[in-house]
Amino acid sequence: MLKQLLSTGRQNQRIAFFLLIAMHTAGVLGLYFEESRALFQSLTPFNLLLTAAIIFHFEEGKNIKYFIFIIFTFLFGFFIEVAGVKTGAIFGEYAYGPTLGFKLFDVPLIIGLNWAILIYITGIFSNKLSSSLWLRCTLGAAMMMVLDLLIEPVAIRFDFWQWAGSIIPVQNYLSWFLVAFLLHFIFQKLDFSKNNPLAIKLLIIEVAFFVSLNLI
Numbered sequence: 001m002l003k004q005l006l007s008t009g010r011q012n013q014r015i016a017f018f019l020l021i022a023m024h025t026a027g028v029l030g031l032y033f034e035e036s037r038a039l040f041q042s043l044t045p046f047n048l049l050l051t052a053a054i055i056f057h058f059e060e061g062k063n064i065k066y067f068i069f070i071i072f073t074f075l076f077g078f079f080i081e082v083a084g085v086k087t088g089a090i091f092g093e094y095a096y097g098p099t100l101g102f103k104l105f106d107v108p109l110i111i112g113l114n115w116a117i118l119i120y121i122t123g124i125f126s127n128k129l130s131s132s133l134w135l136r137c138t139l140g141a142a143m144m145m146v147l148d149l150l151i152e153p154v155a156i157r158f159d160f161w162q163w164a165g166s167i168i169p170v171q172n173y174l175s176w177f178l179v180a181f182l183l184h185f186i187f188q189k190l191d192f193s194k195n196n197p198l199a200i201k202l203l204i205i206e207v208a209f210f211v212s213l214n215l216i
Contacts, residue, residue, distance in 0.1 A: 061193025
C-alpha cells in the first residue's frame with residue numbers, strides 16, 4: 001500500500017492534481033468569507049508544505065543534483081529575504097506578518113520553500129518555450145515577476161507581509177527579477193531531468209489562485 005501511495009504513476013498524478021485544485025479552491029473560498037478567513041490564514045504554511053511535498057514528489061529524475069537544487073534554493077531564498085528585511089536595501093522596506101508561520105530572523109521559514117516551488121515550476125515551463133539557456137533564465141525570471149505582481153496585493157491584504165508606507169517599490173520587482181534570474185540559471189545548470197507532469201499544472205493553479213483573490 002505504501003509503495004502504491006509513493007508511486008509517481010498516472011493514477012497518483014491525477015489524484016495529486018485534483019488535490020491541488022481542491023486545496024487552492026478551498027483557500028480562495030476560505031479567505032473570501034470573513035467567518036473562515038482567520039482559520040485559512042493560519043493554514044497557509046500547511047498549504048505550502050503540502051503543495052511542496054506533492055510537486056517535488058513527482059519529479060521524474062530525482063538525483064543528488066535535484067536535491068541540491070531544492071536545498072540551495074530554499075536557503076538562498078530564505079537568507080536573501082533575511083537580508084532584505086534587515087537592511088531594506090534589496091527589495092525595499094518591508095516586514096512579515098504572522099500569516100506565514102514560524103519565523104527565524106524575522107522571516108518565515110516557509111518563504112524559502114516558496115522560492116523553491118516557484119523557481120521549479122516556472123523553470124520547467126520556461127524549458128518548454130526555448131532551447132536557449134539565457135532565454136530560459138530570462139523567461140523564468142519574467143514569469144516570477146508576473147507572479148509577484150499577482151501575489152503582492154494578496155500578501156498585503158492577508159498580512160503575509162507589509163510594506164513601509166503601504167507602497168510597493170519598483171525596486172522590489174527589479175530585485176525579484178534579478179534574484180529569480182540567478183536561481184533560474186542554477187536550476188538550468190544543475191543536471192537533473194526537470195520533468196514533472198504536474199509542474200505546469202501547478203503554475204496554472206497558482207496563477208488562477210492569485211487572480212481569483214485579486215478579483216474578490
